[in-house]
Amino acid sequence: MEAADLLALLDQQQFRRLRVIENLLRERKTVSTLYWGQRYHLLYLVGLAKKLPRGALDAPARELQQRGFITVGETPDQIRLSPAGQAAQAQTRYYQPQTQATWSQLDLMAARQRILLAVQVVSQYAHSTKRYYPLTTDLETRQAVRRWFYQVKSARLSEQTFVSLQKSLEQLPEATASVVTALFTGYQQPGLTAEQLAREQQRTPWEITLMQLDGVMQIAGDAQAEDQPLTRLLRSVWRSPVTRSAQQTLAAMGQGRSLEQIAAARRIKPSTAREHLLEAAILLPRDQFPYDWILTPTMRQEFANVLTGPIDDWQYTAMPQALQDRYAFFYFRLYAIWCDKRGVEDA
Incomplete structure (x- = not known):
């Protein structure tokens, strides 16, 4: 991947992490990678370059920085387009696949x-x-x-x-x-x-x-x-974008069981069950995931009262302690996914 290819994947407003883009290409499908892949609108990249060496995007990023096309965030891994980079991206006839969805x-x-x-x-x-x-x-x-x-x-x-x-x-x-x-x-x-x-x-x-x-x-x-x-x-x-194990957890959730019951029945850790559900929420259309069953109206309202502004700026640890004690990080992340999908699909 060359500097021109990386330039096409960047945004002027949003800092994007090179490791996330790299892990998407290499099909390192952790929940964190998938979540930020969703936020970047780059999930179509998953698995397209499985043999890409780690750090392969560093050189293209350095070239873009030397040309003044990107600015770096709090860490060298976080980059976004500079005004010059945005102008260069707009002037480039870079191909946008019409079937990527x-x-x-x-x-x-x-x-x-x-x-x-x-x-x-x-x-x-x-x-x-x-x-x-x-x-x-x-x-x-x-x-x-x-x-x-x-x-x-x-x-x-x-x-x-x-x-x-x-x-x-x-x-x-x-x-x-x-x-x-x-x-x-x-x-x-x-x-x-x-x-x-x-x-x-x-x-x-x-x-x-x-x-x-x-x-x-x-x-x-x-x-x-x-x-x-x-x-x-x-x-x-042809395949489901969701792993078979995550599909099984999602199916069990559809039977009205709690996360603890699902984990016990499937002989997996509750944390693994939560990761399965987050994976499914990210990769499936909104109407194919039981948000209404997991995110109750009360929970949504409580989150909405404290989580304002851009989704990328939301931080679980910045919420009131009482809310953190009441709701695990899983519900915070699922709420963010739900809000993101509402914004994309209702637009």
Whole structure:
């Protein structure tokens, strides 16, 4: 990730922590990381660069600081845009994915690998080519594509696949569709790399990746909506954004049990049960979490009386001691999540 990529993720008003952005990319899904990812509106980044080294954003941040594009907060980890940085961000034609709101519902990396290999296989099959070098992928991807190919193999497979891909790509910006197509490998077409396309289009490789993932999500979403050649291939990479363990805790909460009862029944610590519920609250739409059952009207009113101003400025330890004694940090954080989602979804 380059300085231009980090610049696109920053805000002029809100200090954002580099470690939070880094941990989102690396899929270090602690409740704290997810909460601030929600506050930054950057949850779509989760798991997009799992092999990113720790501290990989430090050099881009230093470059932005040297150029006068950011100011540093109380710690070097906290940064926000300077007026010059805001002007630079506004003047940049940095790509904003149009499908990012649904990225958490799909294993994007697995879907990308399956689509790329499937396109190559179908292209070579259409030209009756049996000897070629398949794309380098993991064993699971190769097995999934092999099973899928023998399930859907027919004389019309190449035509059907082309039509479905064309239909999906037509719904994207022309530049995005061109990038997705250029990254495909097929018969007598080696396919360009993200680095090659970045140089050609004067973008960063990361920006090219975001454009490709936008295309992957569009293709996968269309394949889910109607039966087409890629439907079976991508069916197993759809997922809930919430971990299975957190789903189980949430389901138990829906049965009217207390946190202590849930923890005892599931043989987990009450603190773990609370973390599960906060994870679900952050990652699920507001209407899919039982806020009304957990945050009583009395509790909401008491919090509203003392928690004013920007949500980022709220501090549990700044509340009256009597309120801290009555309500654990869990309820404070859940109230903040609820308020945040109301602001986003009701806007």
